[in-house]
């Protein structure tokens with residue numbers, strides 16, 4: 001009885017994995033920040049408007065794929081932003097708006113984003129799930 | 132730094148320059164002046180006729196297959212062929228031709244002799260823009276951006292520095308080729324203020340798809356301001372062009388404060404940028420790339436493809452080849468981020 005239940009759980013989980021296109025299979029290590037889809041969409045628009053991709057390869061943005069800054073593919077999994085600042089939504093929002101103020105000596109320039117736009121941009125970058 | 136940020140973001144908040152290309156309705160169906168108006172009216176008329184004729188053909192087809200026998204017989208008769216196949220298209224097409232030609236006659240009508248003239252030269256893969264005075268001398272030079280006063284016809288002299296390009300601002304006019312060794316003239320007029328996207332509409336190799344420009348139509352007051360700012364800052368630069376070698380007389384055109392900008396100027400001169408780019412009022416006199424005298428007030432970079440801010444300037448200079456593959460500026464990936472930042476800071480001041 002219990003065995004059967006267990007099996008059906010597994011089957012359901014496998015189905016769910018298939019349905020999610022395998023993206024959801026990896027268990028996140030802890031409670032994960034799930035950004036709002038609308039914020040993320042606004043963030044994507046802001047990224048295009050100010051041209052972050054002139055320096056970064058960014059998942060979901062086909063062109064350009066600049067290489068003056070690091071690629072942001074797989075960015076959602078890294079521990080420290082630019083190797084220096086804990087990777088939290090608040091820090092990320094502050095970093096993308098004015099990197100040198102958050103990480104002294106950062107080689108990424110401040111970008112013309114409002115605070116609100118910066119939060120949306122952070123939401124977009126956190127919403128990436130690209131491995 | 133902060134002042135710069137708030138300035139740029141208020142400029143961008145309300146409208147994104149790229150709306151000029153991608154806004155709704157699409158620019159081809161959204162005429163902003165008389166020369167585009169007639170093209171759009173004609174396009175709609177042709178579209179309507181196309182729909183009408185397709186409707187007639189479909190109806191005839193239906194009758195031929197499923198209709199009652201007496202209609203079928205009529206449809207197969209010689210009369211139908213004479214009327215539907217010869218008389219109808221003959222009359223309709225002749226009518227449309229005459230109407231279309233009269234409607235669009237204004238497009239090729241000569242512009243008033245005293246109209247403002249701008250020479251736009253296509254290069255692989257950007258646009259050189261020269262504003263001419265009444266005697267045809269260059270009053271000021273710019274690139275990838277065309278500024279116009281609202282409500283006045285402007286004659287655009289189209290030339291090419293290399294291969295055939297084509298100048299097209301869908302909101303303002305039809306297309307016109309830019310042919311090496313020739314000068315074509317196109318008249319444009321904007322009847323409302325705004326930004327209108329333009330493109331090269333003739334495949335010219337490599338990153339042709341990334342070759343555009345912005346047209347900005349200013350109302351009366353805005354135009355006066357724009358002209359005053361530009362000509363004031365430009366006068367010494369034009370003199371410098373006319374008298375090559377006479378560098379001592381040139382004073383700094385913009386106040387350069389802060390060490391960053393000063394070292395940026397030095398880096399610009401020492402990194403070879405000056406061999407390809409002109410910056411009015413300095414010794415930079417290159418003609419291979421776009422004039423950077425006013426790059427700080429440009430709406431876009433890379434010929435209409437990137438927004439213009441500190442970050443995109445740095446990204447473009449550091450690695451323009453990954454942004455616009457094949458373009459004729461080398462990537463400066465040997466410069467450090469600090470050096471890129473210094474050059475960008477100095478270029479930002481070139482308003």
Ligand SMILES: [Cu+2]
Nearest residue numbers: 296331335342
């Ligand atoms: Cu072209």
